[in-house]
Amino acid sequence: MISAMDESKITERGRRTRQRIVEATGEQILASGIGGTTLDQVRAATLTSKSQLFHYFPGGKAELVREVAQWEGRQLFEAQEPYIRDLRSWESWEQWRAALINYYISRGRWACPIGSLATQAAMSDPELEQIIADGLRTWRETLADGVRRMRDAGLIAPAADPLKVATVILAAIQGGLVLSQPERSAWPLEAALDSALGPLHGASLTNAVVNSMP
Amino acid sequence: MISAMDESKITERGRRTRQRIVEATGEQILASGIGGTTLDQVRAATLTSKSQLFHYFPGGKAELVREVAQWEGRQLFEAQEPYIRDLRSWESWEQWRAALINYYISRGRWACPIGSLATQAAMSDPELEQIIADGLRTWRETLADGVRRMRDAGLIAPAADPLKVATVILAAIQGGLVLSQPERSAWPLEAALDSALGPLHGASLTNAVVNSMP
DNA sequence: TGTTCGTTGGACTTCATGGTCCAGTTGTAG
DNA sequence: CTACAACTGGACCATGAAGTCCAACGAACA
Incomplete structure (x- = not known):
């Protein structure tokens, strides 16, 4: 799998922020679907900013959603x-x-x-x-x-x-x-x-x- | 069921147009989902105009989608x-x-x-x-x-x-x-x-x- | 034939949303 | 302590899509 986000240089703090974004997006998608989930909602829920969203997911919403799908999939299997x-x-x-x-x-x-x-x-x-x-x-x-x-x-x-x-x-x-x-x-x-x-x-x-x- | 479209005064021609819109929208939703379906696509596919869409479905996209759901449901049962x-x-x-x-x-x-x-x-x-x-x-x-x-x-x-x-x-x-x-x-x-x-x-x-x- | 009302065309407005930019801050390694 | 890179904030832009408006057309009916 090719991830657009190279994880080589990344701070612990950054990792946490990124993860927070993924989980909040997952929550939102679960509640309102993909189309019903906006980046502004995610931004508000995670207390982040647009720049952070695009910093961690350069591919924009599509990449974020894919990341969520993989994360949720892993959760499902772990359960x-x-x-x-x-x-x-x-x-x-x-x-x-x-x-x-x-x-x-x-x-x-x-x-x-x-x-x-x-x-x-x-x-x-x-x-x-x-x-x-x-x-x-x-x-x-x-x-x-x-x-x-x-x-x-x-x-x-x-x-x-x-x-x-x-x-x-x-x-x-x-x-x-x-x-x-x-x-x-x-x-x-x-x-x-x-x-x-x-x-x-x-x-x-x-x-x-x-x-x-x- | 309360339909926002009163069918009392409606010409045969109007009925046909309306039906054409419903079916084309259903087709589009089937292919791209609700969020992926735009009124402009429907307009293009049916050779109609925005005013017609809102003339027959005053409730806008939401009403149209509901109408499609009912129509498709009937089709499913008839099948x-x-x-x-x-x-x-x-x-x-x-x-x-x-x-x-x-x-x-x-x-x-x-x-x-x-x-x-x-x-x-x-x-x-x-x-x-x-x-x-x-x-x-x-x-x-x-x-x-x-x-x-x-x-x-x-x-x-x-x-x-x-x-x-x-x-x-x-x-x-x-x-x-x-x-x-x-x-x-x-x-x-x-x-x-x-x-x-x-x-x-x-x-x-x-x-x-x-x-x-x- | 003319009036009325359903019907149609399409330009226009509004606005939400994805995405960009850059300046400023924080952390970390030498 | 200094320099560089990761990180953050938020204003700004572009676009596409929903919804509005009004003028024009056409068919039934007096």
């Missing part, structure tokens, strides 16, 4: 650590699920830093689109690894396609968030995620509850 | 007719699924007029948010009716909660579209939707393929 790295049993999936839901709840808003940006700005900024796509892809791969471990351990059907299962889970998260937004509740997200996680639930418990035939 | 009204067997769900996927494919872009607007503009315009929420709700209710019919006919488990199943299906659609966007392919959407539709698939076929235990 899933360490569970997402060690998905190999139903219990580990449950722990991961709890950590993820908790992350979304803690932000106060029902929006995914990756998913909602994907919808908002995909067509406006190809570079941002790339960042989003990369984040989505590694997320899916990490989940697929977990599914693969489950399969190799014989905990789920050998015929299950890990990539497909991972995609279904991701889709459930993104779609669940879309529905949680107007609902102002986590339940659509939880329902969708649990449903997608069904195939990973060992034994025929899931089938019996959700899918049995009279 | 699912008549199947969505008569969900009562696995075959009918399959027909509905085909019609829906076909609708999204035919638009050329992987975006839902309801879902993507929900993400984009929910917080900027409360009225638009209401329109989106309503559309989402009636959609969910209609699907839930179908699930209810399935349950009452004994085709799925009596314990299944129709509203929850409908929500999971909707989430799969929305999330599938989010993932289909960067992928530039319908497969994530189809995978997610099929997975969510699993519980409606009679017999233990689904269980055997996706979820069996060694």
Whole structure:
């Protein structure tokens, strides 16, 4: 990744200021979207000035937004650590699920830093689109690894396609968030995620509850 | 619903112009989002003038966007007719699924007029948010009716909660579209939707393929 | 035929917002 | 302590987009 900001000569103070800008912008974007976020708002929220914004992000708003996307993406992944790295049993999936839901709840808003940006700005900024796509892809791969471990351990059907299962889970998260937004509740997200996680639930418990035939 | 445009005195010619504006705006929003759509673009695309835009939509851009949301919503529902009204067997769900996927494919872009607007503009315009929420709700209710019919006919488990199943299906659609966007392919959407539709698939076929235990 | 009202054209105004500039301050290394 | 570079403040500029205004056109109807 090529960052327009060379981090060689940078003071600690500068680093803090820069980080403050990124986080405040993220907050604002989360609340009002990219288009609804102005540099003046960021400036006011961070008690900085225009010159600082352009000092740290010479590429202007576009670069700042990209930086925010990467930062938020990292936060999202860290929130899933360490569970997402060690998905190999139903219990580990449950722990991961709890950590993820908790992350979304803690932000106060029902929006995914990756998913909602994907919808908002995909067509406006190809570079941002790339960042989003990369984040989505590694997320899916990490989940697929977990599914693969489950399969190799014989905990789920050998015929299950890990990539497909991972995609279904991701889709459930993104779609669940879309529905949680107007609902102002986590339940659509939880329902969708649990449903997608069904195939990973060992034994025929899931089938019996959700899918049995009279 | 209160429309700022009183339709009492309006010529056929005016109606056509107005409709032309709505459709062109929808096209533009689909391509560039709400923020990326300017009235000048709409004016150019429809060969109209500013005065016409404000003549037919006194509320300005906000009203126009709301009108577009409603129009697109209607289109979306019509695309699912008549199947969505008569969900009562696995075959009918399959027909509905085909019609829906076909609708999204035919638009050329992987975006839902309801879902993507929900993400984009929910917080900027409360009225638009209401329109989106309503559309989402009636959609969910209609699907839930179908699930209810399935349950009452004994085709799925009596314990299944129709509203929850409908929500999971909707989430799969929305999330599938989010993932289909960067992928530039319908497969994530189809995978997610099929997975969510699993519980409606009679017999233990689904269980055997996706979820069996060694 | 003329009057009325829906319709249309396009110039004009206002203003928010991204972006620029430069002078002044603070920190740090020799 | 001095010099240089990083950092900060805020006035200023350019632009594009929403919204206004008014004059002119055209179709229905007396």
